[in-house]
Amino acid sequence: MSPIWRLLPHPWLTPVLTLVWLLLNNSLAPGHILLGLLLGWLIPLLTWRLWPDTVHFHRPLTLLRFVGRVLWDILAANLNVAQLILGKPERLRPAFFAVPLDLKSELAIGLLANTVSLTPGTLSVELSRDRHTLFVHGLDVPDPDAARAEIKRRYEAPLKEVLEP
Amino acid sequence: MLEALLSLLILAGAIFTFIGSLGLARLPDFFTRLHAPTKATTLGVGCLLVASAIHFSTQGEGLSLHEVLVTLFLFITAPVSGHLLGKTGLHLQLPRLGRQDDEDHG
Amino acid sequence: MMALAVDLALALVAAAAALSFWRLLIGPSAPDRILALDTLYINTIALLILLGLRLDSALYFEAALLIAVIGFVGTLALCKYLLRGDIIE
Numbered sequence: 001m002s003p004i005w006r007l008l009p010h011p012w013l014t015p016v017l018t019l020v021w022l023l024l025n026n027s028l029a030p031g032h033i034l035l036g037l038l039l040g041w042l043i044p045l046l047t048w049r050l051w052p053d054t055v056h057f058h059r060p061l062t063l064l065r066f067v068g069r070v071l072w073d074i075l076a077a078n079l080n081v082a083q084l085i086l087g088k089p090e091r092l093r094p095a096f097f098a099v100p101l102d103l104k105s106e107l108a109i110g111l112l113a114n115t116v117s118l119t120p121g122t123l124s125v126e127l128s129r130d131r132h133t134l135f136v137h138g139l140d141v142p143d144p145d146a147a148r149a150e151i152k153r154r155y156e157a158p159l160k161e162v163l164e165p
Numbered sequence: 166m167l168e169a170l171l172s173l174l175i176l177a178g179a180i181f182t183f184i185g186s187l188g189l190a191r192l193p194d195f196f197t198r199l200h201a202p203t204k205a206t207t208l209g210v211g212c213l214l215v216a217s218a219i220h221f222s223t224q225g226e227g228l229s230l231h232e233v234l235v236t237l238f239l240f241i242t243a244p245v246s247g248h249l250l251g252k253t254g255l256h257l258q259l260p261r262l263g264r265q266d267d268e269d270h271g
Numbered sequence: 272m273m274a275l276a277v278d279l280a281l282a283l284v285a286a287a288a289a290l291s292f293w294r295l296l297i298g299p300s301a302p303d304r305i306l307a308l309d310t311l312y313i314n315t316i317a318l319l320i321l322l323g324l325r326l327d328s329a330l331y332f333e334a335a336l337l338i339a340v341i342g343f344v345g346t347l348a349l350c351k352y353l354l355r356g357d358i359i360e
Contacts, residue, residue, distance in 0.1 A: 168272050168273050169272065171273055171276070172272050172273050172275075172276035173276075175273070175276045175277055175280045175321070175324070176276050176279060176280055178280065178317070179279070179280030179281075179283040179284050179317070179321075180283060182283070182284050182287050182313070182314060182317045183283045183284065183286060183287040183290075185287065185310065185313075186286075186287035186288070186290040186291045186310060186314060187287070187290055189290060189291055189294050189306065189307060189310050190290040190291075190293055190294050195300060195302060195303055195306075198294075198303065198306060199306060201310065202306065202309055202310040202313060206313050209313075209317060210313060210316055210317050210320070213280075213317055213320045213321065214320060216324070217320050217323060217324055217332075220273075220324055221329055229329065231332060232320075232332060234336065235316065235320075235332070235335055235336050235339055238336070238339050238340070238343075239313070239316075239339060242339070242343040245343075245347070246309055246343060246346040246347060246350070249346070249347060249350040249351075249354075250302055250305060250306055250309070250346070250350055252350070252354060253302045253305075253350045253353045253354055254300075254302045256353070256354055257300065257301070257302065257353065259300055259302065
């Protein structure tokens with residue numbers, strides 16, 4: 001690791017922390033920007049032991065498209081689930097199904113699990129000990145195979161492209 | 166115009182929050198009930214916070230975006246608590262409806 | 272018009288909180304009650320935001336943020352307790 005990267009272990013974290021600081025204070029005053037930058041620099045420096053792996057985002061465009069798609073899915077699936085809740089509970093077809101994972105890194109698996117949980121109608125409940133399988137509970141799943149394929153195609157493939165090319 | 170948009174957002178947020186809690190009250194088993202709060206947080210509170218951000222930003226005292234922080238926080242934490250609650254439910258072997266793929270995990 | 276919308280929304284969210292409380296009372300299992308408590312936190316956040324809009328004060332935001340943080344930590348601690356019988360590993 002070159003000395004520069006030792007001083008700035010997580011280049012992504014600094015702007016994010018600065019932004020959070022500015023939002024928290026709801027202000028764009030120069031003093032707050034300076035303080036935010038200082039905190040954004042110091043906190044990763046002091047806590048680098050907690051996250052030893054540097055994160056690289058490949059293909060930022062795919063990442064943006066992925067975020068947009070997730071937001072859209074949250075909206076669409078919410079309407080769907082609202083309908084299910086208001087309908088007859090006996091007509092629900094809840095199911096557990098396993099999703100075999102191609103992702104390897106902790107961050108990627110965590111992001112996938114969170115995405116699955118955020119899009120209503122599916123909820124990740126357990127990761128197998130060897131980290132190869134994610135167990136998902138669906139609120140209304142007529143066909144588990146289709147749901148599994150949907151998760152792999154819609155969410156896992158772009159995450160793999162961005163984080164593990 | 167702006168007021169109509171805000172009213173719409175507020176009502177939509179409140180309705181989704183209500184439907185989330187309604188699901189919690191009437192769905193048949195723990196694992197289906199688990200789906201309800203993820204809904205209430207993401208869309209319901211999200212809509213309310215967006216409405217609040219727009220309202221306070223148009224009051225003439227500059228931008229007010231700190232509501233975004235609550236939304237962001239909820240979007241990050243809701244799946245984590247959902248996941249842990251699901252894990253707990255499996256661990257305690259709560260009764261569950263519907264079909265299961267695998268029995269030999271956890 | 273917005274005042275009316277906020278009033279209606281307050282009534283809806285209060286009803287939501289009542290439903291969550293109902294689930295908290297009847298259970299039947301411990302995770303059910305934790306889930307109900309978690310939902311109750313979220314309903315409270317919604318109520319606080321609406322109050323902020325109703326009373327035109329940005330102060331309620333801080334309370335909403337605090338409840339979000341404390342609610343999350345509380346839910347995690349309760350789940351951990353049921354999972355392991357211990358909170359600090």
